Amino acid sequence: MNTSRARIEIEYCTQCRWLLRAAWTAQELLTTFQDEVREVCLQPGTGGIFEVRVGEDIVWSRAQQKRFPEMKELKQLIRDRIAPERDLGHSDRDPLL
């Protein structure tokens, strides 16, 4: 297993039934960052948690940001950490341009 690649964690609240959102997010990240990611880990939690971490760094916390991330912004935040040189195509374009 290639340990130089990133480990991403998605901790989600089971009481709020956020497994489906967490699993959708995992599949999006595994599709976009297939070659940069070692694993995406889904972690059942409680108390309204929805947190995405790259290694030890929290890149999104619903508790702090008071909302779920847009997939586009989450991918940009993760790209900035694990593949800063990468262009995310549509995810990097302003849809109005």
Next chain:
Amino acid sequence: MNTSRARIEIEYCTQCRWLLRAAWTAQELLTTFQDEVREVCLQPGTGGIFEVRVGEDIVWSRAQQKRFPEMKELKQLIRDRIAPERDLGHSDRDPLL
């Protein structure tokens, strides 16, 4: 994070496009074993791999078993390791009885 709970890995072949099957499997296991599992990790791989591991133990290998696991049998194999006393309800019943 409760480290006494189990860590499950699902390594899947990206060339074969098995992400959707792997993510479906992860959601089933996270639903059935919500209280026994610390994390379910999806790991992109190649070369036709589809492997499910509990900790270091391989509980299913498509290369060895020459097929994908039925969800029912996979849950029984995992239950036998992480929650041997648990009854899986329908997953433990023979549908013909």
